[in-house]
Structures are given as structure tokens and as C-alpha cells.
Amino acid sequence: MIDLLLRGGTVVTATGSRVADVAVESGRITSIEEDPGGRSADAGEVVDAAGLLVLPGVVDVHTHTRLASAAEPDRFFQDSVAAAFGGTTTFLSFNNPGTGSPETASRSLLAGLGEWRHRTEEDAAIDYGLSVAISGGMEEPIGDLPAMVGAGVPTAKAFMVFDFRLGGRELFQAVRAMGQRGGMLQVHCEDPVLLDAGVRAELAAGRTGPDGHARSRPAYVEAVATHRAMAFAQAADAPAYVVHLSSRSALDEVRRAKAAGIRAYAETCPHYLTLTEERYSGPVEESSRYVIAPPLRAPADRDALWEGLVDGTLDVVATDHVPDRLAVEKADAARGVPFDRISNGAPGIETLLGILYSEGVVRGRITFERMVDLLSTTPARLFGLPSKGAIQVGKDADLVLFDPKASRVLRAADLHHTSDYTPYEGMAVSGAVRSVFVRGRAVIRDGAFVGRRGFGQFQERLPPFG
Ligand SMILES: [Zn+2]
Numbered sequence: 001m002i003d004l005l006l007r008g009g010t011v012v013t014a015t016g017s018r019v020a021d022v023a024v025e026s027g028r029i030t031s032i033e034e035d036p037g038g039r040s041a042d043a044g045e046v047v048d049a050a051g052l053l054v055l056p057g058v059v060d061v062h063t064h065t066r067l068a069s070a071a072e073p074d075r076f077f078q079d080s081v082a083a084a085f086g087g088t089t090t091f092l093s094f095n096n097p098g099t100g101s102p103e104t105a106s107r108s109l110l111a112g113l114g115e116w117r118h119r120t121e122e123d124a125a126i127d128y129g130l131s132v133a134i135s136g137g138m139e140e141p142i143g144d145l146p147a148m149v150g151a152g153v154p155t156a157k158a159f160m161v162f163d164f165r166l167g168g169r170e171l172f173q174a175v176r177a178m179g180q181r182g183g184m185l186q187v188h189c190e191d192p193v194l195l196d197a198g199v200r201a202e203l204a205a206g207r208t209g210p211d212g213h214a215r216s217r218p219a220y221v222e223a224v225a226t227h228r229a230m231a232f233a234q235a236a237d238a239p240a241y242v243v244h245l246s247s248r249s250a251l252d253e254v255r256r257a258k259a260a261g262i263r264a265y266a267e268t269c270p271h272y273l274t275l276t277e278e279r280y281s282g283p284v285e286e287s288s289r290y291v292i293a294p295p296l297r298a299p300a301d302r303d304a305l306w307e308g309l310v311d312g313t314l315d316v317v318a319t320d321h322v323p324d325r326l327a328v329e330k331a332d333a334a335r336g337v338p339f340d341r342i343s344n345g346a347p348g349i350e351t352l353l354g355i356l357y358s359e360g361v362v363r364g365r366i367t368f369e370r371m372v373d374l375l376s377t378t379p380a381r382l383f384g385l386p387s388k389g390a391i392q393v394g395k396d397a398d399l400v401l402f403d404p405k406a407s408r409v410l411r412a413a414d415l416h417h418t419s420d421y422t423p424y425e426g427m428a429v430s431g432a433v434r435s436v437f438v439r440g441r442a443v444i445r446d447g448a449f450v451g452r453r454g455f456g457q458f459q460e461r462l463p464p465f466g
Pocket of ligand 1: 062064244
């Protein structure tokens with residue numbers, strides 16, 4: 001018995017596109033045929049997809065969603081709804097300090113995982129998972145990594161900067177320990193010595209606004225750290241995944257590493273593909289919106305990143321979603337607090353697919369198929385989600401009906417995330433998400449949320465290189 005049949009849409013996979021009907025039974029894709037021959041009469045539900053693209057749901061592997069709290073009980077749920085509106089069907093979160101994880105999470109990875117699973121249970125509208133953040137203050141973080149992989153968390157993130165940074169020796173050990181278990185370490189690449197010196201120089205010169213933030217961390221600070229991460233991967237014969245790569249010089253490091261056979265992977269984000277450093281020149285209320293790390297770069301960096309998406313140097317596009325609010329987390333900036341002590345991050349969980357389609361596919365920079373690869377297929381593969389990321393018989397029916405002919409202007413007021421702004425305010429984009437299905441169940445239907453809180457399942461992931 002077919003539960004759901006999407007009829008007559010253009011099915012896009014990482015390798016090609018064709019008009020076909022997609023049949024779903026018990027939450028999984030059971031056939032992709034051009035003419036299922038009258039079987040629609042038996043289907044529980046038939047959705048006319050003519051003129052629409054049928055895409056695999058986006059797998060956003062980089063978010064910093066906030067946990068629900070007594071004061072803000074809907075924070076995690078609401079961002080999962082926003083993700084669904086944008087065509088995302090699975091997201092991974094980090095539990096780094098600032099996301100609402102308790103003290104225990106910064107002392108022990110396993111205690112942090114248990115607490116996070118408990119606090120997110122029955123809360124998400126779409127499927128979700130955790131990539132743990134390894135903090136320098138932990139007692140035995142490296143020793144816990146094999147158990148984390150066994151518990152369905154085969155990726156972890158370490159930071160070279162911030163006060164929860166990991167020292168060089170521990171970082172190298174973490175790359176190796178994850179690789180030995182078939183997992184993968186994600187690395188925030190900025191050099192702490194150069195960064196601290198840059199911050200001190202800006203503050204000493206009295207340049208305390210968000211433009212000082214950008215000047216304090218030039219591209220070479222990212223590039224030298226990326227080079228080091230690549231060397232760690234080489235020495236450990238283990239994979240290393242560079243998160244939120246932002247500059248041409250860091251991209252060159254990954255390109256060289258890949259050419260040398262190092263197991264290097266890299267991700268960039270929509271903001272580095274569309275916005276540039278001139279955003280820091282406005283008044284603080286404006287420029288603080290873009291205080292993110294790494295910062296926005298020059299137009300030449302942005303253009304180089306698009307080339308990296310085409311030539312395969314970059315493997316994934318993910319959001320680095322931080323649901324900061326101008327009125328709350330970012331409010332310090334308007335009060336004159338120096339850039340090194342204001343909250344880093346910007347929202348993006350709802351705008352990923354729309355921006356990549358509009359700025360990438362419509363402008364002719366990447367193909368439909370490459371977009372699907374970058375947003376769904378490769379992230380599912382690299383992060384141990386074998387039932388996700390592609391329209392294939394046997395996979396979860398995580399499907400997006402996308403209208404390529406629609407157009408709209410992005411406005412914070414129209415978005416559903418728990419931030420109070422969007423970095424893309426006023427940007428005209430082509431295309432629109434019409435309906436979203438997770439395991440065959442409608443979560444968004446004709447642009448309206450029809451899902452259920454708690455429907456989303458925690459994904460116990462497999463070691464991607466196991
Ligand atoms: Zn991040």
C-alpha cells in the first residue's frame with residue numbers, strides 16, 4: 001500500500017534529474033518510476049508535483065540551536081520548525097557553551113550527550129542529531145571519544161580559539177582518536193596566537209566596534225590554522241573537516257591537502273558566499289549583525305568559494321546557525337561593549353536552500369545536481385546518516401517540493417526562527433519551498449506548518465568511515 005505518491009515532479013539527485021513519480025510506504029521511498037501505472041488509485045495521498053522540483057531534504061550539519069529553558073520553552077522546537085520551512089529535514093546541533101547546555105556538558109562529553117538528549121527529547125519537528133563540542137576545560141575528553149562514536153555521535157568539533165579552545169596536542173589526539181573509530185573531527189580553524197595579538201592591537205588603537213572584529217582576524221589567521229589542521233590529518237592518517245571556511249587562502253590549503261591525498265573535507269556557509277566585509281562599515285546596530293567567526297571577507301574570497309564548490313575543494317554548505325537576537329544576545333554591541341566581548345553568530349537555519357538555489361543555480365554558478373550534493377547527499381554521507389540525503393529506493397522519504405519559478409524578498413518578519421533578524425534582509429531570491437515531508441509525513445504543506453512537536457527523531461549516526 002502506497003502511503004504517499006508525489007506525481008509528475010522533476011526528481012533531482014546528485015547525479016541527474018528526471019520527471020518521475022515518487023512512492024512512499026511506511027516512511028521510506030519504495031519506487032521512483034516515470035509512470036507507476038494506475039497505482040495512484042490505491043495511494044493514501046497523491047500530491048501533484050507537476051512543475052515542481054522534488055529534492056531530497058536538506059541535511060544541515062552545522063547549527064548552534066538553543067535548548068529549551070523555563071524562560072524560553074520553545075527555542076529548540078521553533079528553530080526546528082524554521083528549518084523545515086526552509087526545506088531542511090535533518091539538522092545537527094553543537095552543544096558548545098552558550099547553547100544552553102549545563103555545566104556538566106563542559107566537563108564531560110558523555111554527561112553532555114546524556115543531558116542534551118534528555119533536554120531535546122520530544123521537542124523537534126524534524127529529525128536531528130548532535131555533534132559534540134570538545135571543550136578545553138574537560139577532564140578526559142579524548143578518552144571519551146570512542147564511547148561517543150559508539151553512542152551514535154561519530155563527529156565532534158574542536159575549537160582552536162575562544163576560551164573553550166583545545167590545545168594543539170589535544171587537538172591532534174582528537175583527530176587521531178576520531179579517525180581510529182571511523183569518525184571525523186570538525187575543526188574551527190583560526191590561530192589563537194595571531195588572533196589574540198590582532199584583538200589586542202585593535203583594542204589598543206581604540207577600534208572597539210564590529211569593524212575591529214573583522215580586522216583582528218584576517219584571512220591568514222584562518223589559513224595558517226587550516227594548514228595546521230591538514231597536517232594533523234596527514235600525521236594521524238585520519239579525516240579532518242574544516243567548518244565554515246571563509247577565505248581564498250584557507251581554501252588553497254584544503255585544495256593542496258586534497259591533492260596530496262590527505263583526508264581533508266571542508267564546508268562553507270551561505271553568508272560567505274553572498275555577503276562581504278563592507279557590512280562592517282555601517283552603524284553598530286547594523287554591523288553587529290555580522291559579528292561572526294571567521295568574519296565576512298572580500299569579494300575575491302567570496303568568488304573563490306564558489307569556485308571551490310564547483311571544483312570539489314568544498315564538500316558541504318551548512319548554515320552555522322546561531323539564533324542570536326539584536327535585542328538580547330547582540331544588545332551589548334549597541335551599548336558600546338568592545339567587539340571581543342559581544343556574542344558571535346548569526347541566524348541562517350531557514351534560508352540555506354533558498355540562497356544556494358537563487359545565488360548558485362539561478363546565477364549559473366552551480367548545477368541543480370551539485371546543489372543537492374552539497375546540501376544533502378555529501379553531508380549525509382560524511383556525517384553517518386545512510387538513510388538520509390538522497391532520493392533513492394530504501395531511503396527515508398525526506399522530500400522537498402520546490403517551486404523554481406517563485407520569487408520573494410527575504411524579510412525577518414516572514415521567517416520562523418528564534419532570532420529577530422536575518423543577515424539577508426531585503427535580498428530578492430528565486431524559488432520557494434512549497435511542501436516538506438519527513439519520513440513520508442508532511443511537516444510543511446503549501447507553505448504552512450502542519451507538523452507535530454516531537455515528531456523529529458534523534459539520529460544515532462554510524463561512523464562514516466567505519
Ligand atoms: Zn559554528
